[in-house]
Amino acid sequence: MRIRAGLLPAALAAGLLGGCGSAGPAPKDSKALRGVAPPISSKLRVQEAAIHRQVLASLGHDADSHARYGTVPADLRDKQAPPANQVLSASTAHPATAIQGISVELHLPHGSALATAVGPDVPDRIQGSADLHTPATWDVTFADVHGTIPIAQTLFTITDEQGRLLLPRVSVAGGGPLPRTVPARRPFTLTLKTVVSVGDGKLRYAPDGADWLAEWDFDVETD
Secondary structure, three states, rough: OOOOOHOOOHHHHHHHHHHHHOOOOOOOOOHEEEEEEEOOOOOHHHHHHHOOOOOHHHHHHOOOOOOOOOOOHHHHHHHHHHOOOOEEOOOOOOOOOOOOOOOOEEEEOOOOEEEEEEEEOOHHHHOOOOOEEEEEEEEEEEEEEEEEOOOOOOHHEEEEOOOOOEEOOOEEEEOOOOEEOOOOOOOOEEEEEEEEEEEEEEEEEOOOOOOEEEEEEEEOOOO
């Protein structure tokens, strides 16, 4: 039995024609439908190239024979280093929060000094371990000292990741008795030691024994 075209249902005819490549109007997003990617701006190409170079550089430094397990690649370590000559100002009314390596200019009622905290340094045997606590060492250096800057065992505190308030053992770098004030004739470095939990923490200096004047954020990692 033959079916004449005039008797074919309109919907079926439309479907057959569509399957044979109907010449109807193309949608506005015809390029996207055909899988053709939109053009990439020159600005985006430059950004992608820069990211690519940084990744390759990091991979190259990771293979450096001088890199230690658990350390940061040299190129990334340089980016994390504090900006040169950056100094924060701290007073009783406006205490200062810094990171390790950043100097804080201390303004006390009877003196002033430039204080810099570096650390923590953890033992090599802890690196790569699963230990949750570790011995740690910080150096606090006072320079450009004028007037009276008090120092004592009780003026330095450390708060670790677990929220514990720790009193580190304070000694003079290189040996010698701990004076009551910072000598003014040359840079003077104190060494602080205690056991902290792995993670973030703060080292604080409170010259009056109560309210902290400067603090340095730190991060302890052993993996």
